[in-house]
Amino acid sequence: MTAAPARDPGAAAVPAQVRAEVVRAEDLGVYRRLELATVAGAAAAPGQFAAVAVGGEQSAMLLRRAFSIHAVDPAAGTLSVVVAAHGAGTRWVCERSAGDVVDVVAPLGTGFTLPAAGQRLVLVGGGYGSAPFAWTARAAAARGVAVDAVIGAGDEARLCDVAGVQDAVTAAGGTVHVTTDDGSAGRRGRVTDVLAELLADRQGPVTVAACGPMAMLAAVHATATACPDGPPVAVKVAVEEAMACGVGICMTCVLPVRGADGATRMLRSCTEGPVLDADRVRWDCVGAHGASVPADAVGAPEGGAA
Amino acid sequence: MSDLAATPDMGARLLAPAGPVDLVGSVLTASGCAAAGRELDPYLDLTALGGVVTKTIMRGARSGRPTPRMAETPSGMLNSIGLQGPGVEAFLAADLPWLAQRGARAVVSVAGEDVGEFVDVATAVREATSGDGALGAPGTDGGVLAALEVNISCPNVANRGLVFACDPVSAAEVVAAVREVTDPRVPVLAKLSPDVTDIVAVAAAALAAGADGLVMVNTLLGVAIDVDRAAPVLSRVTGGLSGPAIRPVAVRCIWQVHAAMRAGLLPTAPIVGVGGVRTGRDAAELVLAGAAAVQVGTVTFGDPGAPARVQAELADVVRHHGAAGLGELVGRAHEALRAGGHP
Numbered sequence: 001m002t003a004a005p006a007r008d009p010g011a012a013a014v015p016a017q018v019r020a021e022v023v024r025a026e027d028l029g030v031y032r033r034l035e036l037a038t039v040a041g042a043a044a045a046p047g048q049f050a051a052v053a054v055g056g057e058q059s060a061m062l063l064r065r066a067f068s069i070h071a072v073d074p075a076a077g078t079l080s081v082v083v084a085a086h087g088a089g090t091r092w093v094c095e096r097s098a099g100d101v102v103d104v105v106a107p108l109g110t111g112f113t114l115p116a117a118g119q120r121l122v123l124v125g126g127g128y129g130s131a132p133f134a135w136t137a138r139a140a141a142a143r144g145v146a147v148d149a150v151i152g153a154g155d156e157a158r159l160c161d162v163a164g165v166q167d168a169v170t171a172a173g174g175t176v177h178v179t180t181d182d183g184s185a186g187r188r189g190r191v192t193d194v195l196a197e198l199l200a201d202r203q204g205p206v207t208v209a210a211c212g213p214m215a216m217l218a219a220v221h222a223t224a225t226a227c228p229d230g231p232p233v234a235v236k237v238a239v240e241e242a243m244a245c246g247v248g249i250c251m252t253c254v255l256p257v258r259g260a261d262g263a264t265r266m267l268r269s270c271t272e273g274p275v276l277d278a279d280r281v282r283w284d285c286v287g288a289h290g291a292s293v294p295a296d297a298v299g300a301p302e303g304g305a306a
Numbered sequence: 307m308s309d310l311a312a313t314p315d316m317g318a319r320l321l322a323p324a325g326p327v328d329l330v331g332s333v334l335t336a337s338g339c340a341a342a343g344r345e346l347d348p349y350l351d352l353t354a355l356g357g358v359v360t361k362t363i364m365r366g367a368r369s370g371r372p373t374p375r376m377a378e379t380p381s382g383m384l385n386s387i388g389l390q391g392p393g394v395e396a397f398l399a400a401d402l403p404w405l406a407q408r409g410a411r412a413v414v415s416v417a418g419e420d421v422g423e424f425v426d427v428a429t430a431v432r433e434a435t436s437g438d439g440a441l442g443a444p445g446t447d448g449g450v451l452a453a454l455e456v457n458i459s460c461p462n463v464a465n466r467g468l469v470f471a472c473d474p475v476s477a478a479e480v481v482a483a484v485r486e487v488t489d490p491r492v493p494v495l496a497k498l499s500p501d502v503t504d505i506v507a508v509a510a511a512a513l514a515a516g517a518d519g520l521v522m523v524n525t526l527l528g529v530a531i532d533v534d535r536a537a538p539v540l541s542r543v544t545g546g547l548s549g550p551a552i553r554p555v556a557v558r559c560i561w562q563v564h565a566a567m568r569a570g571l572l573p574t575a576p577i578v579g580v581g582g583v584r585t586g587r588d589a590a591e592l593v594l595a596g597a598a599a600v601q602v603g604t605v606t607f608g609d610p611g612a613p614a615r616v617q618a619e620l621a622d623v624v625r626h627h628g629a630a631g632l633g634e635l636v637g638r639a640h641e642a643l644r645a646g647g648h649p
Contacts, residue, residue: 014348017611053608060381062549062608105610244376244383245607248345251387252376266369266390290373290541299367
């Protein structure tokens with residue numbers, strides 16, 4: 001017998017389904033932050049997510065809502081999420097207050113693999129995509145990774161946790177850049193405007209970790225691809241796809257992703273993601289309202305997508 | 307109350323040509339709602355269930371359809387996955403051995419675009435499981451393969467794309483062909499669609515063709531429209547409706563077929579009920595209508611521990627009725643009717 005294989009450092013902690021009390025609920029700009037009493041996320045990595053059942057036991061909404069984990073505090077035994085009220089389900093979550101109990105499954109999916117000590121990480125977030133960034137920055141700084149962040153949104157109100165990210169990034173000696181589409185905070189423009197400049201000036205290898213809407217993630221990847229020759233740039237994206245289950249059984253959250261063997265498969269963003277290598281995502285087949293099946297994907301119908 | 311009543315027999319019995327197949331539990335997962343079982347392992351004890359009904363396996367790898375593939379609807383959802391999967395070879399190499407090693411029982415769901423593909427998939431399953439190796443002897447307590455479920459709710463390419471399950475002749479043809487190549491120790495279950503005018507006629511055709519049991523029901527076809535975009539939600543417009551919204555339809559179908567069996571219009575065979583089960587009381591409705599076992603599907607998406615929870619809650623219902631086992635409740639609601647319990 002050979003020795004057991006070493007645990008994959010990127011492998012996720014085993015998720016658990018728990019009933020967790022809300023210990024704190026507070027507004028975070030236009031978003032709502034919920035802190036839940038559970039150790040389910042104690043071993044979570046930034047980029048992983050939690051899935052919350054909505055509407056109570058007799059709810060007509062059967063499907064969980066997935067939220068990027070904002071932070072975990074293993075000492076306090078808490079896990080926090082940041083929620084944007086989009087529809088009836090997320091509104092229900094936003095209406096929870098301290099003392100309420102929610103059913104949560106966590107931690108789910110893949111997390112960001114942080115670069116090695118001495119390397120540089122640039123966090124890029126759009127809207128509530130920056131929710132996990134303060135936590136990510138603290139984790140990176142603890143490893144000796146240099147961290148900067150670029151946070152953007154349509155307007156000032158929709159920026160997420162700028163103060164928290166600023167505390168964590170500046171404590172680590174980095175800089176936070178803010179952009180808004182309307183110029184109501186920070187620089188008028190897009191996160192990719194700043195990212196292009198940071199990458200053009202890079203002195204060493206950079207890992208970009210991006211969270212936000214799919215269109216922003218595609219733009220971040222395009223910006224990194226187009227940046228001038230120089231030290232390598234790796235882009236990791238935490239994708240946001242409609243999910244029914246979050247645990248890998250429903251096959252609804254798939255994206256076309258190229259594998260190590262070069263073949264494209266429709267991968268579940270809940271289990272093989274949400275953090276994906278942006279170079280592997282078939283952005284050419286990802287649109288505003290869903291993803292198509294590339295004609296060369298494994299098992300694609302003959303003659304192209306069905 | 308005796309201790310016996312406190313721990314009712316929650317097992318279920320399927321029938322194969324070679325003899326009965328006993329399952330330790332009466333609640334199973336449902337096809338397409340549990341992947342191949344492994345993903346649910348963190349949330350429940352797979353070995354305590356009646357079995358894991360796998361996602362539907364076809365001959366080759368399939369990418370499935372574009373997204374969006376899912377729309378949440380009141381007490382339900384529409385799905386349009388397109389039977390994404392790795393193909394039978396990869397399934398037999400990785401998924402089934404994992405279930406065997408875990409000690410779970412599998413009901414393998416098979417499908418094809420024509421009769422030949424059904425036969426190829428069933429043959430591959432037989433060849434991989436008919437030994438006494440790591441997968442154990444099929445249809446026995448030590449064997450991972452408990453049954454085959456024939457998913458006839460897919461379009462028949464050879465018949466203008468008409469769904470096999472909607473045509474008694476096509477349904478019978480597929481069931482007979484799969485039964486022919488399947489180990490006699492393994493029950494072949496036909497999974498019926500509720501989207502038919504006369505489900506008793508389709509059930510009769512499947513049983514006459516050699517089905518050892520029936521699984522009722524598959525999803526109902528539906529459409530959801532995004533009003534803001536003035537466009538269908540799903541990329542391929544239609545999807546299968548599942549969840550508690552369809553439970554009364556499942557209960558009705560089971561009721562009609564079980565009633566026909568009681569009346570001697572159909573051969574008696576085990577019915578596995580599926581459709582919108584969320585709680586043990588929901589499962590009991592299907593059982594009281596005539597199901598000998600119950601699958602838990604869509605609710606698992608929101609509650610990954612649901613199949614085990616439902617089985618425990620169903621045991622409470624059996625206890626409440628003072629029954630020694632679930633078997634005593636199968637079809638019992640028909641007796642109430644016969645006894646004049648209803649106007």
